[in-house]
Amino acid sequence: MMTPMRYILLVLGVIISIHYIMSFTYEEYGKATFISNIAEKWTGPKSNPLYKIPVPDEYCKPDSPMHLQDRKANASIVVLVRNSELWGIMSSMKQLEDRFNRKFQYPYVFLNDEPFTQSFQDHIRALTNATVEFGLIPSDHWHQPSWIDEERASKSRDDMVKNDVIYGGRYRNMCRFNSGFFYRHELLQKYRYYWRVEPDIQLFCDVDYDPFLMMQDQKKVYGFTIAISEIPATIPTLWDVVKSFIDANPDSVTPGNAMEFLSDDGGESYSLCHFWSNFEIADLDFWRGEAYSKFFEYLDEQGGFYYERWGDAPVHSIGAALFAKKEQIHFFNDIGYQHDPFEHCPQGDVHTKGKCWCDPDESVDYQIYSCLDRYDKLFS
Numbered sequence: 001m002m003t004p005m006r007y008i009l010l011v012l013g014v015i016i017s018i019h020y021i022m023s024f025t026y027e028e029y030g031k032a033t034f035i036s037n038i039a040e041k042w043t044g045p046k047s048n049p050l051y052k053i054p055v056p057d058e059y060c061k062p063d064s065p066m067h068l069q070d071r072k073a074n075a076s077i078v079v080l081v082r083n084s085e086l087w088g089i090m091s092s093m094k095q096l097e098d099r100f101n102r103k104f105q106y107p108y109v110f111l112n113d114e115p116f117t118q119s120f121q122d123h124i125r126a127l128t129n130a131t132v133e134f135g136l137i138p139s140d141h142w143h144q145p146s147w148i149d150e151e152r153a154s155k156s157r158d159d160m161v162k163n164d165v166i167y168g169g170r171y172r173n174m175c176r177f178n179s180g181f182f183y184r185h186e187l188l189q190k191y192r193y194y195w196r197v198e199p200d201i202q203l204f205c206d207v208d209y210d211p212f213l214m215m216q217d218q219k220k221v222y223g224f225t226i227a228i229s230e231i232p233a234t235i236p237t238l239w240d241v242v243k244s245f246i247d248a249n250p251d252s253v254t255p256g257n258a259m260e261f262l263s264d265d266g267g268e269s270y271s272l273c274h275f276w277s278n279f280e281i282a283d284l285d286f287w288r289g290e291a292y293s294k295f296f297e298y299l300d301e302q303g304g305f306y307y308e309r310w311g312d313a314p315v316h317s318i319g320a321a322l323f324a325k326k327e328q329i330h331f332f333n334d335i336g337y338q339h340d341p342f343e344h345c346p347q348g349d350v351h352t353k354g355k356c357w358c359d360p361d362e363s364v365d366y367q368i369y370s371c372l373d374r375y376d377k378l379f380s
């Protein structure tokens with residue numbers, strides 16, 4: 001027989017379980033009830049940080065032709081894309097041109113593991129007056145190296161597909177290329193900063209200032225819009241490899257870094273938090289530098305890009321968090337951005353100022369799988 005107290009606890013347990021199941025199942029429910037939303041109302045917004053300081057006027061460019069002669073950063077927009085993704089990338093690029101690059105005229109570099117068709121190039125060039133270059137990725141920067149045990153690699157892909165891991169069977173070459181090779185492409189050698197753009201994104205707000213110049217002047221190395229949790233099944237051994245790299249190369253880790261974003265226990269275990277790298281505004285020389293280069297080589301030797309499915313998002317994020325100072329990692333709060341299934345939508349004044357058209361309630365910022373609060377805490 002159940003005592004009344006036990007009965008109450010049981011009912012409470014069931015309600016809490018349903019709450020959690022619902023939070024994960026129904027986004028709307030999650031948003032309406034998510035504990036941190038409620039908590040925030042009680043405690044006020046978390047203290048913070050640099051990104052809440054308005055961007056200085058010097059980075060803004062009034063709509064006057066005279067200002068087109070102004071200072072420019074050493075930067076390019078970088079697009080890795082296939083011929084078959086033409087309409088998706090045109091949609092992204094059109095938005096980027098309209099909201100930002102029409103005024104700033106930064107050049108584009110398009111990369112592909114196959115040659116771009118003439119028709120692809122013509123369609124792209126029609127969207128902009130900025131310089132556009134099309135490059136072919138060298139075969140050894142893209143394809144699976146011969147020392148990878150294909151039997152083991154294909155078993156890993158099959159297992160992930162069987163276990164319904166998202167993209168479990170795909171994108172190995174692309175993740176490795178983005179992690180360790182794109183910044184070595186000959187067309188990018190002449191640039192220092194880049195903005196990574198993918199097909200089918202949405203840019204919700206006007207970007208009326210030059211984020212590249214801001215990065216350059218403030219010596220930032222990595223900029224993001226969305227920070228979320230990684231799927232553990234794609235990186236079972238990554239953190240162990242990171243730890244053994246740190247043990248072997250303690251001097252490469254920068255004092256004042258963002259380890260607390262990655263770990264709650266000083267590096268023993270990984271929080272799974274990473275910056276979502278399908279959007280990046282970052283410093284190519286940082287990836288080209290000694291610390292990250294050594295780090296990438298070390299990871300690559302373990303084969304985890306193929307034996308597991310290490311993504312460029314955790315690899316870049318761990319690199320940025322260990323080898324840069326935390327102040328050098330910037331949250332582009334004012335850039336409203338969507339890449340399915342997540343979006344970052346600026347709130348309040350920032351939304352108004354950017355003339356954004358996204359719904360602020362749809363923003364992933366402080367939802368359960370977001371890591372933005374962890375980034376904020378670095379500066380509190």
Ligand SMILES: *[C@@H]1O[C@H](CO)[C@@H](O)[C@H](O)[C@H]1NC(C)=O
Nearest residue numbers: 097102125126127128129130
């Ligand atoms: C390129 O510049 C010309 C001359 O200023 C202008 O008429 C045209 O609309 C521009 N094209 C694009 C795609 O911005």
Ligand SMILES: *[C@@H]1O[C@H](CO)[C@@H](O)[C@H](O)[C@H]1NC(C)=O
Nearest residue numbers: 074075189190191192193285
């Ligand atoms: C831009 O940056 C690259 C990489 O650091 C460098 O090689 C190049 O000389 C720079 N260009 C200018 C004009 O400063």
